[in-house]
Amino acid sequence: MGLVVTNTLTRKKEDFVPRDEGKVSMYVCGPTVYGDIHVGNARAMVVFDVIRRYLLWRGFDVTFVRNYTDVDDKIIARAAEEGLSSEEVAFKYSAAFDEVVASLGIAAPDHPVRATEHIPDMVEMIQSLIERGFAYEAGGSVWFAVDKFKDYGKLSGRTLADMRAGERVEPDPNKRQPLDFAVWKAAKPGEPAWDSPWGPGRPGWHIECSAMSMRYLGTGFDIHGGGSDLVFPHHENEIAQAEAATGEKPFVRYWLHNGMVNMGNEKMSKSLGNLVLAKDLVAEVGPQVMRIMAIAGSYRSGVDFGEASLEQATRVSERLDSFRRDAPAGGKLSEEGRQFLNRFTEAMDDDFNTPVALGTMQEIIRRGNTLMGTSGPDDPQLPGLVEALDEITGVLVGPVAHAQAEGGSDSPTAKIEELVEQRDRARKEKDFGRADAIRDQLKQLGVVVEDTPQGTRVVSS
Ligand SMILES: [Zn+2]
Structure with a gap:
């Protein structure tokens, strides 16, 4: 039995077969850097950190790319509010993002990529779209003509008719169809702008992920991840752009989407008033508890960050810390340890079933505590068991586990x-x-x- 993943594109669990044997190419949509991230964004980052760590642990050579959207309407609006330039806003909030993800033990990407550093890649892709008849210039902006791409809607499972009926679309007199979306936006006075064949302007949001993911990972790369709120329109548009520009070669093999975080049953997003900033929650509960909360449910389902979940994650975290304090260091993996690791692998191979994996982690702790209660911390069976625990926490909790056991993040x-x-x-x-x-x-x-x-x-x- 090998790894299976739920592919949003096919709506099925599929055997995971990477493009290149032994290697995994992976792109995850990162933040638009116009404000501090909320716990929903942080949960997505934890989820894909666990997936990446697991693939590495499983022996794959993983290349992980994540972007910073550092030019965008929201950044421009925030710059005006804060009396800063767009560059300053992007710098400030990408540093804030880096700080909070590092505090959560989330490993840095192999390629942290910024939209503003890849404008030529995007311009090239847009030119290819125009040449192939998928995009048109109007009023200094360039629009993607959705009705030219026959598979438009295949990721979200919508037809053009559904979309016309259901979506609020930005009105613009230059568009031929209301659903057409901007791949290049003509500059307005005072906005950041780059030269292009269509005059000064800036890229649309969706084009950056198509262009930058393929720049580093090529076409048909393995995993594209992001929150379920990005399926439509962002990822639908990424597919349309990428496949239209490359002659309809498949853009991505497996689309993985994480569910949203609920606080009192309301979806967390910046448009709602109930946001909780990730940095505040980490400061309050610590990174280990936050990570456990983020993976206490399947990555695909929504998770609740209410009181009960917090209490439960805190208990799991405390048991882990107290076991680590009392137990000896890991040694050679024992047969019993190997059996626990097999169960962990079985759970994680099943579409990254982290709730079951966390359960296995707790069983090891229970077994270890039983051994210690009977024959003390010198029991010869303990190091082989602790070794299994270390392997598991290395994937699920990351480097924060040891830091916390050694006396908090200030150690x-x-x-x-x-x-x-x-x-x-x-x-x-x-x-x-x-x-x-x-x-x-x-x-x-x-x-x-x-x-x-x-x-x-x-x-x-
Ligand atoms: Zn993206």
Whole structure:
């Protein structure tokens, strides 16, 4: 039995067969950086971090790409509100995003990509769409003609007639059809703009994900992830653009969508007043509890972040911490440990069934506590069991588990880990000034680091 995943495109559970054997190419839609993210966004990031960690643990060579939408109407509006430039707003909130996801132990992408750094890729794709008759220029903007793409609606399962009846669409006198969407927007005075064959302007939101995902992962890449609220229109439009531009070769093999977070049964989104910021929740409950809450239900279903879920996740987290404090370190995996790992694999292979995987984690803790209660922490069966627990928490809870067990996120180890991760990210983004500043900070903590092709390595501390 191998891994099966639910593909939104086919609405079925399918065997997961990657494009290239042993490798997984994966793109997840990231934030529009115009404000602090709420817990719903953070849950999506945790879900895809767990999926990525599991695929790595399963032995796949994973390439993970996530974007920052750093030019957008919402950013422009926020810039006017805050008296900043769009660039300043994007910089401020992408840094805030990085900080909150790092605090949750979410590993940085292999390619963190920014829309504003890939305008030529998008312009090229738009040109190809126009040449192939799928897009048209009008008034300095370029529109995608949805009725030219015969499969429009295949992801969301809607017909053009449904969409015409059901959707509120932006009116624009330049559009031929109300459902046509902008791939390039003509510049308005004072807005950020780039030169293009159609005059100064900026890309539409959807085109950035089509262009940047294929730039790094090629056509027909393996997994495209995002929240279920992105299925229509964002991902539907991504498919239309990508497949129209490349001659209708399949864009993505498996579409994975996570459910929304509910607080008191209302969907969390920025348009509602009941948002809870991720950074506030992490500060209040800690990263481990937040991660457990995020995966306590299947990634595809909605999760509740109410009182009861919080209490339950807190109990699981406390049991894990207290077991880690009392139990010995992991050793050679025992037969019993291997059996637990088999059950974990079986659960995760079944469309990443994290509730069952969390259950297996708790069974190991119960078994370990029983052994300790009978013969104390020196029981020879414990290290082989703890080893299995470490493997599982490495996937589900990530690096935050150890940090927390070692005395909260302020412990020196956690602090060093966090700085090393931040420095790797700065180097990846070629922000060498910041990387040097972090190296100095590490030096003050007594840590000397060295750069390797795999990232920052701690050579002495
Ligand atoms: Zn996207």
